[in-house]
Amino acid sequence: MPTLDAILQHRPQWLVPTSPGGSIAVSTRVRLARNLAGLPFPHRCSPAQRRDVIARVQAAAARTASLRDARLYQLDGLSPLDRQTLVECHLISPEFAAQDAPAALLVTPDQSCALMLNEEDHLRMQVLREELHLDASWELMQRIEQELEAGLSFAFSARYGYLTACPTNVGTGLRASVMLHLPALVHEHKMGSVISAVGKVGIAVRGLYGEQSEAYGNLFQVSNQITLGRSETEIVRQLHHIVSRIIEHEQATREKLIRSAPHKLRNDIGRAYGTLKYAEILTSKEATELLSMLLMGIDLHILTDVSRARIADLLLEIQPAHLQRRCKQTLTSEQRDIARAALIRERLAAPPAEDAP
Amino acid sequence: MLCSCCKKNTATIHFTEIINGVTHKMHLCEQCAKEKKIDVELPFSFSDVLSALSEGLEALAHPASRSEAAGTRCAHCGLTMHEFTKSGRLGCPHCYDAFETPLRDIIRSVQKAPHHTGKVPEAFMKTEGTRQRIAELERALQQAVADERYEDCVALRDELRQLRASLEQHANA
Numbered sequence: 302m303p304t305l306d307a308i309l310q311h312r313p314q315w316l317v318p319t320s321p322g323g324s325i326a327v328s329t330r331v332r333l334a335r336n337l338a339g340l341p342f343p344h345r346c347s348p349a350q351r352r353d354v355i356a357r358v359q360a361a362a363a364r365t366a367s368l369r370d371a372r373l374y375q376l377d378g379l380s381p382l383d384r385q386t387l388v389e390c391h392l393i394s395p396e397f398a399a400q401d402a403p404a405a406l407l408v409t410p411d412q413s414c415a416l417m418l419n420e421e422d423h424l425r426m427q428v429l430r431e432e433l434h435l436d437a438s439w440e441l442m443q444r445i446e447q448e449l450e451a452g453l454s455f456a457f458s459a460r461y462g463y464l465t466a467c468p469t470n471v472g473t474g475l476r477a478s479v480m481l482h483l484p485a486l487v488h489e490h491k492m493g494s495v496i497s498a499v500g501k502v503g504i505a506v507r508g509l510y511g512e513q514s515e516a517y518g519n520l521f522q523v524s525n526q527i528t529l530g531r532s533e534t535e536i537v538r539q540l541h542h543i544v545s546r547i548i549e550h551e552q553a554t555r556e557k558l559i560r561s562a563p564h565k566l567r568n569d570i571g572r573a574y575g576t577l578k579y580a581e582i583l584t585s586k587e588a589t590e591l592l593s594m595l596l597m598g599i600d601l602h603i604l605t606d607v608s609r610a611r612i613a614d615l616l617l618e619i620q621p622a623h624l625q626r627r628c629k630q631t632l633t634s635e636q637r638d639i640a641r642a643a644l645i646r647e648r649l650a651a652p653p654a655e656d657a658p
Numbered sequence: 659m660l661c662s663c664c665k666k667n668t669a670t671i672h673f674t675e676i677i678n679g680v681t682h683k684m685h686l687c688e689q690c691a692k693e694k695k696i697d698v699e700l701p702f703s704f705s706d707v708l709s710a711l712s713e714g715l716e717a718l719a720h721p722a723s724r725s726e727a728a729g730t731r732c733a734h735c736g737l738t739m740h741e742f743t744k745s746g747r748l749g750c751p752h753c754y755d756a757f758e759t760p761l762r763d764i765i766r767s768v769q770k771a772p773h774h775t776g777k778v779p780e781a782f783m784k785t786e787g788t789r790q791r792i793a794e795l796e797r798a799l800q801q802a803v804a805d806e807r808y809e810d811c812v813a814l815r816d817e818l819r820q821l822r823a824s825l826e827q828h829a830n831a
């Protein structure tokens with residue numbers, strides 16, 4: 302089995318920005334749930350059946366153009382730290398990381414396609430891209446699925462479509478989501494009305510970090526909840542419309558903030574920058590919130606001596622497993638807060654030329 | 659309120675325990691709750707919603723047969739309706755048929771739509787087309803028999819035989 306470094310040495314594709322003006326949409330994910338016909342769902346499979354699922358998918362993937370280069374990681378060969386790192390990279394779910402029955406991850410070198418084998422369903426396939434690319438992500442997902450379908454027979458019924466372990470995913474098995482950075486809407490206490498308005502049409506908004514009631518870091522996942530009775534294209538298109546509207550709303554709120562309280566906004570961003578540059582101890586929560594302020598400062602051209610890509614990288618690297626991997630040792634929560642502050646100081650002091658494009 | 663166990667810390671966990679019909683009210687601090695191995699994290703999950711839904715629907719539809727419905731079992735994987743409402747997960751693709759009636763209501767209330775309108779696998783499309791054609795031909799054959807059009811009957815039977823053979827081939831592939 303390859304080591305995880307074979308994957309982690311590359312900068313994930315979703316972290317490479319493509320629009321020069323910065324983006325309120327951080328990343329796009331499209332996920333399909335599928336099960337093999339003729340077998341129980343994973344939680345009712347024997348270990349032998351679960352291994353059979355992995356072997357069959359691996360063989361089918363090897364014959365596809367899109368997954369030929371993908372690497373297979375058996376879950377039992379991954380340490381708790383490896384698993385946590387993959388969770389932080391958005392490649393596996395926390396539920397998947399926590400299980401001990403046979404399961405595996407199939408992932409392409411650029412991390413753009415990942416298949417969890419034996420999560421809640423036999424296959425949970427995802428395409429992960431930078432910024433807002435719903436159509437392109439769905440097209441790639443569709444291609445992967447079609448290529449796999451040549452070698453695998455998926456459980457399907459005429460009435461309910463693709464059959465899944467949980468009826469909340471049945472039908473298309475499609476969950477599309479966009480991660481949005483919404484500091485201005487949070488600052489103006491407008492997220493509550495956004496969440497309840499889009500909820501009425503079956504779209505959910507969840508905080509990326511922290512519990513639902515107190516999300517932090519201003520990062521939100523916006524995704525479709527309904528998977529049955531709508532075509533895949535309709536689901537993707539509806540999400541695109543709604544996400545675009547939320548982005549416009551955020552943009553307008555930022556402009557209003559600059560007009561109505563320019564000094565307050567510059568002050569908040571400047572103080573965030575100062576704290577990050579000189580702090581000795583930073584919790585995950587504090588660092589994420591301050592980095593979010595910096596991102597907004599860059600988008601609004603208030604902050605010009607640090608690149609967006611550097612901040613996006615830091616948001617990933619300051620997380621617990623990534624920090625410990627970097628320090629090559631287990632760290633207590635207090636030690637992590639010190640290591641986190643040190644990493645941020647180092648990155649913010651480096652000359653801009655060192656940035657990746 | 660102070661913790662009723664250590665009487666030092668503030669009680670943050672309040673729960674009611676019923677043992678043999680006797681109710682005990684407990685007020686504990688987080689530490690004592692942990693020591694007593696009381697699960698303080700009781701996440702409200704899909705299965706909670708599901709059991710509430712299915713119980714409600716079952717009670718409305720068949721007030722007398724609730725316990726009977728809860729015992730319904732999938733012949734393929736052995737999962738019971740009760741297990742499904744507890745975990746929120748079905749056991750195998752056949753469960754969708756085994757629990758057809760309760761599932762129809764549950765799916766309608768979580769999904770807001772009764773059936774799939776998205777992508778259909780190519781292989782399924784081929785066999786489904788064949789199945790529909792077979793059903794059509796069977797109806798035509800009955801009509802031909804009733805009308806005593808025996809030449810048509812022979813032609814229809816031949817076509818049906820071919821289609822059934824190809825469907826079987828697909829199933830065995």
